[in-house]
Amino acid sequence: MEQIEMLWEFQQADMEADAFESEIKRSPNRLALKKNRDFLLEQQNAVKQMEEQIAEMLDRVDVIKDAIERQMEQLKALQTRLTETPPDSLEEARAFAQDAGKLVGNIQSYEAEMKRIQQDAGDHERQQKEIGVKYAKVKAEYEKQKVEYEEEYKEQVKALEDKRAAAQEKGKDIEPALMERYQTIKKHCIPPVAKLVNGQCGGCYMGLPQVTLRNLKSGAKIIECESCGRMIVPL
């Protein structure tokens, strides 16, 4: 068999194997499995983020507790001073009141912040629980799908291997340089080989120059289409 005929037959088998491979990738079961896997990963990330936020909140609560305690101590010290050495002027009394007011104000705003944090933490925990329930449900579904798909996938891979082997068998006597050219063209043009159709490239349907056609008829080496870059075989 001529090299170009072998190449043509190899291409048929090669294209068939490629088409089958992309069919495997588009399998509805595979896509459903991927969708669930993506969902599970997303939820894992969300939970991780929430845990980090909760940890930050707990740290902040500790800081606030300390701050409140310090303000309380100062307030107590102020009260002690007030009992031990009562103010003897209106001005002094005002200054005491101002200091006490400031401390109480601080304590109140710390307490308000603490309350907000506790609410947020509660919201986070509720969300986390909700995610946990959804996660468990999807995870169970995913595990089941995975087992089923693995079975399907094993069969498909076997079928693909058969197709690849068939293509290899058809291509085994093709000259290495020709095969290499095929693989190079395949990177940007599929299928890489086209037939000559009415003086045109059977891939892009551009007319070929007369000189090219003459070369082709006189049995010149493989010719490539100037427009699309495919190899043209006079079959």
Ligand SMILES: [Zn+2]
């Ligand atoms: Zn072309």
